[in-house]
Structure formats: structure tokens, C-alpha cells
Amino acid sequence: MNNDVKSEVSQPQAPYYDEMFINMGPQHPSTHGVLRLVVKLAGETVLGVSPHMGYVHRSIEKMGETLSPMQFIHLTSRLDYLSAHMNNWAWAMLVEKALGIKPPERAEYLRVIMAELTRIASHQLWWGVFGMDLGAFTPFLYAFRDREKINDIFEKTCGSRLTMHYICPGGVFEEPDAEFESDVRSFIKYFAPVIDEYERLLSGNIIIQERTRGVGVLPADRAKAYGCTGPVLRASGVDYDLRKVQPYGVYNRFEFKTAVANEGDSWARYKVRLEEMRQSLEIIRQALDQMPKDGPVREKLPSVIKIPPGRYFARAEAARGEIAFFVVGDGKPVPWRLKIRSPNFSNLQAFPEIIRGWRVADIVTVLSTFDIVVPDIDR
Amino acid sequence: MNIFRKSIDALMGLLSGMALTFYYFIRLDKVITQQYPENRDSLTMFPRYKGKISLIKNEATGLYNCTACGLCARACPNNSITVERDKDPQTKKPRLVRFIYNFDRCTLCGLCIEACKFNALKMSQEFETAVYDKSELVQILNKDRIPNSLVNEPAQDSSGVLTTGVKSTPQAKGEL
Amino acid sequence: MQSWLYNVDRLVETFSNWLELRVGSSIAAEFVKAILAAGLIAVLVSVLGLVLVYLERKVAAHMQQRLGPMRVGPHGIFQTVADTIKLISKEDIIPAHADRVIHTVGPLICFVAAFMVIGFIPFAPGLQVVSLNVALLFILGISSAGVLGIISAGWASNNKWSMLGAMRAAAQIISYELSATLALLAIILFTGTLDLQGIVESQRTGWWIWRAPVVGIFAFLIYLIASTAECNRTPFDIAEGESELTGGFHTEFSAMKFAMFFLSEFINVFTVSAVSATVFLGGWMPFHVDGLDSLNKVFDLVPPWVWFSAKTGAIIFIIMWFRWTFPRLRVDQLMRFEWKFLMPLALANLAVASVLAVSGFYFFRS
Numbered sequence: 001m002n003n004d005v006k007s008e009v010s011q012p013q014a015p016y017y018d019e020m021f022i023n024m025g026p027q028h029p030s031t032h033g034v035l036r037l038v039v040k041l042a043g044e045t046v047l048g049v050s051p052h053m054g055y056v057h058r059s060i061e062k063m064g065e066t067l068s069p070m071q072f073i074h075l076t077s078r079l080d081y082l083s084a085h086m087n088n089w090a091w092a093m094l095v096e097k098a099l100g101i102k103p104p105e106r107a108e109y110l111r112v113i114m115a116e117l118t119r120i121a122s123h124q125l126w127w128g129v130f131g132m133d134l135g136a137f138t139p140f141l142y143a144f145r146d147r148e149k150i151n152d153i154f155e156k157t158c159g160s161r162l163t164m165h166y167i168c169p170g171g172v173f174e175e176p177d178a179e180f181e182s183d184v185r186s187f188i189k190y191f192a193p194v195i196d197e198y199e200r201l202l203s204g205n206i207i208i209q210e211r212t213r214g215v216g217v218l219p220a221d222r223a224k225a226y227g228c229t230g231p232v233l234r235a236s237g238v239d240y241d242l243r244k245v246q247p248y249g250v251y252n253r254f255e256f257k258t259a260v261a262n263e264g265d266s267w268a269r270y271k272v273r274l275e276e277m278r279q280s281l282e283i284i285r286q287a288l289d290q291m292p293k294d295g296p297v298r299e300k301l302p303s304v305i306k307i308p309p310g311r312y313f314a315r316a317e318a319a320r321g322e323i324a325f326f327v328v329g330d331g332k333p334v335p336w337r338l339k340i341r342s343p344n345f346s347n348l349q350a351f352p353e354i355i356r357g358w359r360v361a362d363i364v365t366v367l368s369t370f371d372i373v374v375p376d377i378d379r
Numbered sequence: 380m381n382i383f384r385k386s387i388d389a390l391m392g393l394l395s396g397m398a399l400t401f402y403y404f405i406r407l408d409k410v411i412t413q414q415y416p417e418n419r420d421s422l423t424m425f426p427r428y429k430g431k432i433s434l435i436k437n438e439a440t441g442l443y444n445c446t447a448c449g450l451c452a453r454a455c456p457n458n459s460i461t462v463e464r465d466k467d468p469q470t471k472k473p474r475l476v477r478f479i480y481n482f483d484r485c486t487l488c489g490l491c492i493e494a495c496k497f498n499a500l501k502m503s504q505e506f507e508t509a510v511y512d513k514s515e516l517v518q519i520l521n522k523d524r525i526p527n528s529l530v531n532e533p534a535q536d537s538s539g540v541l542t543t544g545v546k547s548t549p550q551a552k553g554e555l
Numbered sequence: 556m557q558s559w560l561y562n563v564d565r566l567v568e569t570f571s572n573w574l575e576l577r578v579g580s581s582i583a584a585e586f587v588k589a590i591l592a593a594g595l596i597a598v599l600v601s602v603l604g605l606v607l608v609y610l611e612r613k614v615a616a617h618m619q620q621r622l623g624p625m626r627v628g629p630h631g632i633f634q635t636v637a638d639t640i641k642l643i644s645k646e647d648i649i650p651a652h653a654d655r656v657i658h659t660v661g662p663l664i665c666f667v668a669a670f671m672v673i674g675f676i677p678f679a680p681g682l683q684v685v686s687l688n689v690a691l692l693f694i695l696g697i698s699s700a701g702v703l704g705i706i707s708a709g710w711a712s713n714n715k716w717s718m719l720g721a722m723r724a725a726a727q728i729i730s731y732e733l734s735a736t737l738a739l740l741a742i743i744l745f746t747g748t749l750d751l752q753g754i755v756e757s758q759r760t761g762w763w764i765w766r767a768p769v770v771g772i773f774a775f776l777i778y779l780i781a782s783t784a785e786c787n788r789t790p791f792d793i794a795e796g797e798s799e800l801t802g803g804f805h806t807e808f809s810a811m812k813f814a815m816f817f818l819s820e821f822i823n824v825f826t827v828s829a830v831s832a833t834v835f836l837g838g839w840m841p842f843h844v845d846g847l848d849s850l851n852k853v854f855d856l857v858p859p860w861v862w863f864s865a866k867t868g869a870i871i872f873i874i875m876w877f878r879w880t881f882p883r884l885r886v887d888q889l890m891r892f893e894w895k896f897l898m899p900l901a902l903a904n905l906a907v908a909s910v911l912a913v914s915g916f917y918f919f920r921s
Contacts, residue, residue: 135883
């Protein structure tokens with residue numbers, strides 16, 4: 001343990017003006033959802049931020065106490081809707097743990113491919129919105145142009161483009177489309193050079209570099225103290241990726257690098273996500289090569305699922321961090337208590353501490369690199 | 380000297396970004412916009428697209444396959460389906476009176492399709508489902524086959540009320 | 556060539572003679588000509604506004620792989636007309652405790668400052684509303700009055716966000732004026748006159764951007780960057796910062812007041828493009844190289860106002876290109892860029908230019 005790591009967040013000096021409170025209200029172009037930030041300013045310098053959440057609270061956990069496991073899948077898609085497949089997967093793993101079922105091999109590979117495609121789609125959207133928050137309006141459309149290709153793949157197989165209830169307890173819902181494999185392979189071939197185009201447009205731009213380097217530094221110990229996960233944690237130098245630390249599914253059969261950076265500033269978070277997109281392409285390619293060509297994709301579940309008494313816990317690496325479900329069952333068809341550990345909630349907690357001393361424009365930058373999806377915070 | 384080098388790098392980065400947007404500016408063939416209402420005729424959805432549900436008719440007899448068993452209403456997570464049934468006076472077998480579909484509640488999850496054992500439900504490919512009046516979202520899917528004697532009876536639709544018709548959630552069913 | 560296509564001043568002279576004959580005294584004729592000129596400028600401003608807004612939307616769209624307005628008229632050419640009708644018919648909302656007088660006057664100041672400058676620009680030989688021998692000084696002075704409009708708009712809105720935007724704009728505009736002026740001064744050293752028509756005449760043997768070695772290019776680039784900041788365009792649009800302040804200083808303005816801000820921004824873009832085309836690229840002067848007479852004759856075939864429009868259009872395109880490619884700078888980075896980088900560069904440029912001008916070390920001195 002490195003004992004001379006500074007525990008305090010570095011704060012630039014604030015000039016001496018009168019303080020005022022300003023409201024980045026629930027409706028704002030850059031709060032990525034319905035999040036209210038009450039900002040205390042001295043001139044242009046931020047003295048403190050207080051996030052007020054709860055505008056999108058839909059009582060999903062309470063609804064989980066009235067729905068059977070199969071019926072709850074559609075609600076898990078709507079938590080962090082940009083990583084819908086991964087949420088479904090975490091829930092499916094929990095139900096399989098509770099009932100003692102193992103999904104077939106082909107289903108496991110399909111789950112990996114779907115999850116990694118969702119990760120790429122989520123990071124594409126993040127990249128576009130990041131550019132837009134910083135004032136470059138063009139990356140938004142380039143990102144959506146590429147995201148359309150992934151959405152088309154999902155639409156052909158799962159039927160929907162955003163909230164796909166494809167991964168279910170027992171495997172996946174049904175066989176993928178006949179053109180699935182060729183579509184995914186052509187997407188991999190198309191997208192690998194496009195990431196370089198992204199780098200040309202935003203990463204190579206001196207304005208982006210000046211606005212993100214050194215801004216909003218999150219030290220590793222503070223990140224661990226707040227329970228941040230995902231790219232936010234990995235950009236602070238902590239090599240913690242759930243797919244490597246506790247491999248679930250068939251992740252231990254793939255070779256890929258974890259994207260880690262050391263500085264913990266916004267530039268590091270930006271680079272980590274771009275690198276994750278590349279690594280996801282690698283995983284998809286290996287999964288397509290290793291996948292068994294035929295076989296069942298769904299294990300039969302009993303028609304009335306009764307959750308055995310006990311406590312069950314399952315976690316997965318979503319695009320924004322670690323999502324986990326915790327269920328207390330008592331033999332009835334519905335859970336007695338269902339708790340969702342959402343990654344964005346923990347990530348947002350670190351935000352007020354690191355933004356002190358920076359400027360109003362940096363609120364938007366740092367919030368954008370944290371990649372918050374507000375429905376996940378409010379559940 | 381360092382600032383000189385940094386300026387040159389910065390300038391090259393900026394010019395490279397400008398070259399990319401200029402490339403897309405002059406390549407008119409790369410435009411990806413589709414002119415929507417004009418291309419409606421050529422617009423088809425993928426076969427598995429989840430539009431709103433519809434009942435399947437048997438081509439030979441012209442009757443709906445639905446036997447009013449109520450499994451779909453039981454499987455639906457939020458009471459979007461209400462199945463009204465009664466006994467046919469002649470054959471004494473259960474028959475479907477009205478299949479009430481609350482499109483304003485449906486999340487297009489597909490659990491009803493999976494639950495149906497009689498191949499009576501499918502997801503249609505309608506995507507232009509916007510209406511001006513919210514009451515038009517409570518739809519009766521077997522309008523053309525409602526038994527004659529019951530056509531004018533008011534439908535017991537479940538808008539706003541949790542338990543009518545077939546009870547769907549386990550709590551509502553009293554299993555808890 | 557003596558046709559009116561090439562010598563518009565003959566047209567103006569003929570009209571003015573006819574008017575004197577009709578009206579009688581030359582003073583009354585001047586008065587009528589002044590009114591007509593103001594009317595013509597108003598027409599020009601409106602047409603420019605229409606065309607520029609449409610062009611901006613189309614340029615933005617094509618850079619983003621989409622089509623832009625397509626429905627109102629063939630390829631959407633009447634889109635701006637529809638937008639204008641909408642803006643005129645909107646309700647004018649003044650926030651609750653806002654300062655009503657300043658709320659109304661702010662957009663007017665911006666618009667008047669932008670509008671007045673068009674009279675000085677030479678569109679063709681003789682086609683100039685006001686001929687003043689210190690025209691460039693006047694232009695720089697009037698266009699900097701626009702910042703008063705922005706500050707008053709931010710103050711009168713009774714909105715903390717607008718105030719932030721207005722403060723940023725004030726700091727930004729008065730800083731970047733310095734670099735713009737220094738860049739222009741570098742060329743004035745060569746031309747020897749502040750009169751815009753004289754500046755254009757002095758480029759008969761070649762445009763200053765290449766005739767003044769190295770200094771011309773640097774001055775042009777510095778002026779381009781500084782004037783993008785003057786017009787509050789990305790990458791320097793923190794004053795209206797759409798992602799942070801959702802409108803900055805013009806959030807609380809609707810209907811015609813917003814239209815005034817909108818229009819004055821585009822007129823400003825046109826003005827700085829026209830000034831930079833005049834000073835650096837030769838205005839209405841075709842591309843001449845001293846000594847190559849046959850080449851000069853070829854370029855003389857194109858009428859001067861076509862040359863002017865093409866050059867101004869090219870610079871407007873570059874300014875729009877900047878907007879749709881680059882993100883925006885943070886306010887302290889913007890100030891640092893100006894005071895620590897751009898202005899020293901402009902001063903150094905001016906020093907080298909003065910050495911070159913005095914020693915005569917530039918192409919085709921005549």
C-alpha cells in the first residue's frame with residue numbers, strides 16, 4: 001500500500017467573489033436525464049454541488065415484490081436502458097443460482113456477444129453525447145450512425161432496439177436470426193477503423209485535450225471509498241473488472257485486456273472507454289469463433305417458479321459499472337425483498353467531492369465523463 | 380521551442396478534424412437520411428420486430444385461434460390483457476367474448492406470446508401507432524368476431540382498475 | 556469592359572444624375588439617395604439573413620451526413636421565410652422582475668451595431684454607400700458597440716444563467732478585439748490608407764495575403780480566429796453555450812428580440828468575412844499578378860461583384876466549418892489563449908510587418 005498517496009482531492013484556488021446558488025435544473029441539456037444539481041458558485045468557480053435525484057423514481061424494487069421472475073425481466077431492461085442486456089443477464093444469473101439451473105453452452109456465448117455489443121453501443125452513445133456537451137455537435141450524429149448498425153442487429157434478433165428482453169433465466173429467448181453471425185462480423189470489420197475516425201475528430205483535438213486533462217481528478221482511494229465501479233474506477237488506476245476478477249458466464253475463455261489508466265482525470269476516463277470499445281470488438285470476435293454452431297439455447301424452467309427460501313446475489317459488469325441484484329426468497333413465487341445495486345448511484349456520489357474548485361463548464365465535462373444514466377440512479 | 384512544437388501538433392490535430400468533416404460534406408452519397416412519409420411503401424420492419432400484439436385468425440375457418448384460456452393475461456406483468464369469456468349457449472364450451480388489449484400499458488415484452496399454447500397471438504409489425512386520444516389505446520382485438528348477442532354490451536375494460544377479468548399477478552391471484 | 560455588369564459605378568452615376576434633374580437641388584438629391592441607400596441596406600440585410608441561416612443549416616446538415624431542411628419549398632429554400640414568419644408571430648415574453656426598458660433596448664443595440672457597418676464595405680468599384688477615409692477605424696469602433704447589447708441583455712433578463720453568459724461575452728469580446736485590430740494593422744502598414752476602397756485599389760498588383768510574405772498569412776489567420784471570437788461562434792461561443800447555459804444571454808428573449816440577436820450574429824459573420832476579404836483577399840479586385848498581363852486579363856473577365864461574393868462566401872464557409880467541427884473552449888482557456896498566445900503573436904507579426912513595409916521587402920511594391 002502506497003502510504004504517501006494524498007487522500008485529499010486537489011483543489012484549485014477559488015477567487016474571492018460573492019457566492020451564489022444556481023440551479024442546473026431537472027430539465028437541462030447536459031444532465032443526461034432528469035437530475036437536479038444545485039451548484040454553489042463564486043463567480044465562475046464551483047464551491048460545491050448537491051445532486052437532487054428522485055425525479056425518475058418508478059419503484060422498480062417494490063414492483064419486484066409483486067412480479068414473478070420471468071415477469072420482472074422487462075423491468076430490469078429499463079434500469080440502465082443503455083446496457084439492457086447486461087441487466088437482464090445479471091437477473092438471469094440470479095434466478096439460475098436460485099433454481100440451480102445451468103444454461104446451455106451456446107446460450108452462454110450468445111449472452112457474451114449480446115452484452116459486448118451493448119457495451120459498444122452504450123459507449124458510442126456516450127462518445128457522441130460527450131462531444132455534444134463540450135460543444136462539438138457533429139460527433140453526436142457520427143455516433144448514432146454507427147449505433148444504428150448495432151440497433152439493426154438487435155432488432156433482427158431480439159425484436160426491439162433499446163429494451164431487449166432477450167437474455168432470460170435459462171439461456172436466451174430464442175435462436176438468433178439467420179444473418180446474425182454475418183451481420184456481427186461485418187460490423188466488427190466496419191467499426192474497427194471507425195474508432196480511429198473518432199480519435200481523429202475528438203481525441204486529436206487540442207481543445208478536447210485542454211478541457212479534459214487534469215480536470216476532475218478522482219484519486220484511487222476515494223474511488224474505492226465511494227464504491228465506484230466501471231470505467232470511472234479503472235481510469236483512477238484500479239485494475240478491477242468484474243469480467244476478470246470474478247468471471248461469470250464464459251468470460252474466462254477469452255483473452256482481452258482491461259482498459260486501465262492512472263491519472264484519474266476526465267481524459268483518462270475518456271481514453272478508458274475508447275479502449276473498452278476496442279477490447280469489446282476483440283471479445284466478440286473470439287466469441288463468434290468459439291461458439292458451438294448448434295445446440296439448444298434455452299433451458300426449460302418450471303412453469304410456476306417458486307423461489308426457494310434463502311438469499312441470492314448476482315452481479316454483472318454493465319457498461320457503467322457493476323450492477324448487482326439481491327433477492328431474499330421465502331418459497332413463494334415472488335421475492336420477499338429485491339434490491340438493486342446500481343452502478344450510477346455509487347459513481348455519482350464521488351462527483352460533488354471532485355468538482356470543487358473547477359468551473360461551471362467543467363461540471364458538464366466531468367458529469368459527462370462519469371457517464372450517468374439517471375433512471376439507474378432513481379430506479 | 381516546446382511551445383512551437385506543441386502549436387504545430389495542435390494545428391495538425393485541428394486540421395485533421397476539419398478534413399474529416401469536409402470529407403463528409405462533399406460526399407453527398409453518404410447521406411443517411413430517409414425521407415419518411417414519402418418512403419412508406421418501401422418501408423418494412425424485420426420479421427421479429429415487436430410491434431403491438433394481434434390475434435391470429437385461422438385462414439380456413441375465419442375464426443380466431445384464441446380459446447379464451449387466459450394464460451396470456453396471467454403471464455402479462457402489468458395487466459395489459461383482459462380476456463372476457465362465457466359459455467357458448469349451443470356447444471356449452473368456453474368461447475372468447477372480448478379480447479381487451481390495453482396498449483397504453485403494454486411494454487411489448489412478449490411474455491404473452493410465449494405463454495399462449497394455441498398459436499393465437501403474434502406481434503404485429505405496426506409501428507405507426509400514435510393516436511390523438513388516449514381512450515383509443517384500449518383496444519378490442521377481436522372486434523369483428525364478437526358473439527352477436529353481446530356486441531352492444533359495454534366492455535369491462537380494466538383501465539385504471541387492477542383486478543377485473545382474469546387476475547394476472549401472483550399477489551392478485553391470492554397465491555401469496 | 557464598359558458594360559454595367561463590370562462598372563456598377565456608371566449605373567450609380569447615371570441614376571444620381573437623373574435624380575438631380577428630377578428633384579432639382581443637389582442637397583435634396585443627396586437626401587433621397589441617403590434614404591434609398593438605407594432602404595437598400597435593409598433589403599440586403601434581410602436577404603443576407605435569409606440566405607445565411609439557410610446555408611448554415613444546410614452546411615451543418617451535410618457535414619453531419621444528413622440533409623437539412625427539405626420540405627418547405629424545393630430543398631427547403633423557403634425554410635427561413637417560414638422561420639421568420641414564426642418569429643414575428645410569437646408572443647413577446649418579458650420575465651417577471653426584468654428591467655423592461657433595457658430588455659427592449661439590448662437587442663436593438665446589437666442589431667444597430669451590426670447593421671451600420673455594411674454601409675462601408677465596397678462591393679464593387681464605386682458601389683459603396685459611405686466613402687470615408689478612416690472607414691476601417693470606424694468599422695472596428697462600431698462593431699465593438701455590440702458588446703453593450705449583450706451585457707444589457709444578460710442584465711435585463713433577471714436570470715443568473717444569462718448573467719453568467721453576458722459576463723463571459725463581455726470579457727471575451729473586448730479581449731479579442733485587440734488581436735483583430737493588430738492583425739488588420741499589419742496589413743494597413745503596407746496599404747498606407749484606412750479607406751476600404753483605397754485598400755482594395757492597392758491590391759491591384761496582387762492580394763496582400765500573399766504579397767506580404769509570411770506576415771500576410773499569419774495576419775489572416777489571426778484575424779480569422781479573432782473574428783470568430785468576436786461573433787460568438789464556436790469554438791468561442793461560451794456566451795451562448797448551448798450545452799451549459801441553454802442560451803446564455805439570449806435565453807429570455809423570444810419573438811422579434813430573439814430574431815434581432817440571431818440576425819445580428821449572422822450579419823456580424825458577414826461583416827467580418829467581408830472585411831477580411833477586403834483587406835486580405837483583395838475585395839472586388841480579381842486575382843492579379845503584376846507583370847502577367849494576359850493572366851490578369853483572363854481574371855478580369857469575371858465581374859468584380861462576383862469576385863467579392865465568392866471571397867466573402869468562402870470565408871463564411873470556413874467560419875461555419877469551424878462551428879460544426881470543434882468543441883468549445885472553457886472561458887479561462889479562452890482568455891489565456893488570447894492574452895498569452897494570440898496577442899503576443901499578433902504584436903510580433905506587427906513588428907515584423909513594420910520592418911518589411913519600411914524596407915520595402917515585399918512583392919510588387921509600387
